[in-house]
Amino acid sequence: MSDPRPAPLLTLRGIGKSFLGVRVLDGVDLDVAPGEVHAVVGENGAGKSTLMKIVSGGYSPDEGTVEFAGATRSFRGPRDAQRAGVGIIHQEFNLLPERTVAENVYLGHEPVRRGLVDRRGMLERTRQLLASIGETTLPADARVGQLGVAQQQVVEIAKALALDAQLLIMDEPTAALADHEVELLYGLVRRLQERGIGLLYVSHRLAEVFDLSGRITVLKDGRRVTTVATADTTGDELVRHMVGRELSSYYPDRAAPEDRGPVRLNLRDAGNRKLRDVNLQLRAGEVLGIGGLQGSGRSALARAIFGVSPFTTGDVTLDDRPVRLRSPRTAMRAGIAYVTEDRKGEGIVPRQSVLDNALLASRAVFAARSGRAARTLRVRELLAAVEVRGAGDDQEIRFLSGGNQQKVVLARWLALNPRILLFDEPTRGIDVGAKSAIHDLVRRLARDGAAVLMISSDLPELLGMSDRIVVMRDGHVAGELPAGATEEEVVALAVGTAREAVA
């Protein structure tokens, strides 16, 4: 330990954490020195958030020790951690919009004079605090609800500083910011550094990480892969550390080029609040994979196509005819089906029977078209065909396993004979057997001429299933990759180290 750096502010040793028997963190070491920006990067599910919650008192570790400011700590909760000097700035702010900046900054520990809240003192102290981090334009008596996102972030930081935070955790601080606001944040981070505050900086965006941090720790599958000095590494190297796992599972054969049919769905410069200038073609007979990080606009894309939050700009054509997909009903009538990512929240009606769940969409949209008996018979056949196991058709669906629930949801959509299928994380939280059954089914649908769009965070699945992969970032298409692309290429596009290019 002949380290020239000052004694670390925070030292984590061998941190391990499991939820319900699943190991989320395993033997993670990490330290932060005063005045240092230490970045933590990794894929979705690598364990970043859990680690940050352990540092900020949200969780207690199953194994390992947390040393902070020279003493071993076990925080009893977030407030305990705050009092000790650990602040966290979440992606979602914790501010009261109807209160002033000063009231938010001193919420819960207002300066008191003669038993009453000392408003003037509070305003004055807030001004000083803001000035100390170079914020002279932000009025301490402004209502927080009237401020922009960047200014609200400053309020959050001031809030942490008012509690004498020595260590600040920033979780995706730029996610909500516009480009020009990012520069302001950079300035802020540097001033915090000058004050000797240690920063743990979690981000998906490698550009920022390189601009700001002194060291970078890469997490993968709950383990620390490496910690490197930022100056000694490159974006490509980081991406290699973040992925790099073998393709071990079996996936059904891809479509042969001659099996790909005409363009079914064509998006030209399509956009809405979460998407901009999306250009995308979906062909009959293919599985188009959509990659990207959480919040990159993958789900927003599926939801826009399905009319849940429709496109507001650009053109959409279906089989070369212009269409406006205003609602799920119009999308369904146009032959589109959407299997949502949030199965529990919006995929099933939990206390209804398997049969009622499978019939839900046909009853709602095509009730008049076919006879009741014929429809029920067909859905029963579909339920048998997708092999829903361990349950009668009359059992409430909530008692089924996730995989079987998903099969019922699939049967619901297949009953409509859709020509375009949108799958959002179709195998999330599903056991291995059901997973490969769903993979086979997805491929079979494409082979039968359906156009399939499949969103997946599971890189092996995305690479194994897709005939083409479109990667989203910040609400637009970052690039397209052919079948046979590598995990590194997908991640590079997703985090923005690769030049945006259409392969």
Add this chain to the structure above:
Amino acid sequence: MQTVQPRSLPLRLPRVRPGGVLPILAILAVLVVLVGIRQPDFLAPPSLMSFLGRSAPIILLAAGQYFVIVSGEFDLSVGSLVTAQVVVAARLIDSDPARTWPVVLLLLAFGALVGLVNGLVTTRLRVPSFITTLGMFLILVGAVYLWSDGAPKGGLSEEFRRFGRRAFEDVPLLGRVPYALVVLVVLAVAAVLLMRSDFGRTLVAVGDNPRTAELSGVRVWRTRTFAFILSGLAAAVAAILLGGYSGVSFQAGNGLEFGAITAVVLGGVALGGGRGAVVGAMLGALTLELLFALMNFYGVSGALRSTVQGAIILLAVAVSATRSSSR
């Protein structure tokens, strides 16, 4: 591949499906036995038929309330709607037999309109139905007072009153069968069939998880609005029967909304929607009426009615809440 199996106890109780009608049938059976012990005559056809006829309005209101509750909403306006209907009928008919049928049709339209407004305000203007229908309750009370200058005017025709009063005489085995009971049976069968239809299954699905329903192409707002309309229609029929039976007053519909909600909850229907059978709701209303009859036989003060109702609501909701969370 495994499903969560209900744990099999060494001594298996008959499996009671949540939302099923078994519990309410059991309670009803116990009450019938108790009544039979205390007042055997009550179960003989003449008084039984008349009891069922008298109970028809509240049972219909419970069915109407069921549609709204199972879709995830509330309808507090039915009590004052019944009052309004009775008062309006008396003034419009003004004892003229020729106006009976037009007014009956008008009352049905009026009930449907109130339901439509309740439904649209709740679903389109996004006012919670508890507030919407409470507002409607107050609006109707005030409007009826204003319209009739504080005292009911006019009178119902004998033709109008016969729905709630008269009966088929000399029916084999049963003797005297009130018209109200026949109306009840016909509408109860219709309600059961409706709940088995696509609309009925969709209605329950909407109450269970409106997000899923919406994403499966259900127009949630239309479905729920239709439930409110059914509740308004049920109130109209109840008003016609009640007006005939007990006459015109500003108290005609007092407290019926709570009676109906209590009945629905007692019948195993989940508040918040998504579970329960319309038969359960109607049996709940019957059970409640029988309980009041029993209290009467035992000389318990009628003033305790609302206390008993309140206790039942709390108990029934508590039982269903703890049962569903223990899974």
